[in-house]
Amino acid sequence: MPTLEDVARVAGVSRATVSRVVNGKRKVAPAVQVTVLEAVAATGYVPNRAARSLVTRRTGTVAVIVSGAEPEPEDDLYLPGILADPFFGRVVGSFVRSLRPHDVHPVLMVADNDETRRQVESYLRFGNADGALLVTTDADDPLIEQLMATGRPTVLFARPAHPIPVSYVDVANADGGRLAAERLLERGCRHPGVVSGPLGVPAARSRLDGYCDALARRGHAYVPQVEGNFTFESGEAAMARLLDLAPDVDGVFVGNDVMAQGAIQTLRARGRAVPDDVAVIGFDDSSVGTLSRPTLTTVRQPVEEMAAEMARMLLEQVDAGEPAVTSAIFEPRLVVRESA
Amino acid sequence: MPTLEDVARVAGVSRATVSRVVNGKRKVAPAVQVTVLEAVAATGYVPNRAARSLVTRRTGTVAVIVSGAEPEPEDDLYLPGILADPFFGRVVGSFVRSLRPHDVHPVLMVADNDETRRQVESYLRFGNADGALLVTTDADDPLIEQLMATGRPTVLFARPAHPIPVSYVDVANADGGRLAAERLLERGCRHPGVVSGPLGVPAARSRLDGYCDALARRGHAYVPQVEGNFTFESGEAAMARLLDLAPDVDGVFVGNDVMAQGAIQTLRARGRAVPDDVAVIGFDDSSVGTLSRPTLTTVRQPVEEMAAEMARMLLEQVDAGEPAVTSAIFEPRLVVRESA
């Protein structure tokens, strides 16, 4: 494995000069630069990350932390639900793509209990990664505070539940609700209803509020509303309750796609055609929406763009050498398919 | 940040002794050991990975490589399909869990074209990771050979298409086909058919063969058979062809769950009740199977266990200091739900 020393010898200059050329730090005479570059090519030199990291205090890696409540020991699957969600892969894939051009690599960590949270914190505190990208299912995850305490740059996916000086990206959830409302009205729905996510989750609340606001502006003072918990089964059950509450409902906005599938199932079971009798709009544009019929009209978060922005923010902070507090909010988009 | 030096000073011994205690390499007098351990606790010392890695030539990280054909620039999603598959998260989550107790961390890399494959190879070749865990959708991925060439330990998920001296884990695909056949016969199916995956894919072929073999043993000399390509749409289309080919079919084994969803959709559209008129069995136990009605009976790969075994194999090879060639085959399990 060739070292700086080897390159220096071949190029007939000192180690320091080679280092300067490789890192482009200080001015080097063009002629020397060419010689060095040739020597690098000739020897096949690649900098040793460990050695560089030892002196620069930079690792060239960032931690991608997947966090959330401890999983239930259901079946033989012992992982936080988010890992089994296609959303996870989309986010992570986008991270990889965004970091690669900067020669930064993501180290994956899972934090699902106090012990693992502590490990993650210590990993960062001791400089094993230059920063953290946190994807958590829990808007007031204790890990957020712990990461702040390490002093490393950190960027979250989704706004934290409580005000904390930390960077994040998020989608304009309320606007998503508004898009759904407008679409339903446009289709001619006269009796819109809603199946919201758990109202303790800020995102779920915003989607609901945006939806109801938009409807109120068009004269719908009262919107029958039931609450689910983002699972298929809760979607089935919530839809059943909604039908009991408002039998004449002809359009439903559902807090996420998985629940929307459940809702459609209930509608089918009760003999209501989708979208002709009842139109359904989901949220997320997860792949389940295209793997069933009717295909699901949904509100899409630009997940890949959001993840790319997280990476960009983080690298900026890492370069600056200290955490900053910024945010970016992305506009959701209505993806019209068959269900509404 | 405390260093070995600091600990040594507090404990009143030399750096070397502290190092010995921390790494448990050579015998140290019990009394001294206690003193050192106390000093470690008092200072909050944690070894610096970069410094250690510089001298040991070990990084304490392994590359988790997701590979496959270059994705189509469809919509604004530019990622290999596998990343958006829940399967990916299950595998990766299991890696993290298995590596963590050994203080090894996974670095995620995506290789989807020649350029990125080259980068991954170079990353490993230059010792930035101690080994590689490869999850590829392409059984004769060129990356396999490239990884072998780096001389780093490598373990694959799924047997490579061509004989190559490399370690892998796999599921007994043929046994999965057999399980499906037995289940259908047990239900009383008289006219079993099959929608296979692409026959160029070894796993798809084995599933088909296992299924047909088991049926042949029970007198079903001829099994109507059509081919799909693992997508929902191809499942819909293949099922339609199968119905045309064999209108009396009353049980179908489908090469994966996503196609099975498509098949069920076609059956429903043609007025065949599932499972009463036609029973359907999928393969994978992906989450889509529980997000629709009827829920899908399927053949489950023990993905988490398989991934854990990959990690175990890799660590063993890393410890041994050189690649080895071993394999482990896991038995699939039938998960009986509503569709068969």
Place this chain on the structure above:
DNA sequence: GTCAAGTGGGAGAGCGCTCTTACCCAAGCC
């Protein structure tokens, strides 16, 4: 022509760790 300022390159000191070598000292042996 002289001197100050500016520019490019070299020397060398570490970064924090491991590991080999050498040393010390107590116990065992003839």
Place this chain on the structure above:
DNA sequence: GGCTTGGGTAAGAGCGCTCTCCCACTTGAC
């Protein structure tokens, strides 16, 4: 009693890199 033996510790040499001096040289102004 002097010697070996061997466990246990200290000393110090790097691992490959960056970065801060510092020196040599060029340039421009007076």
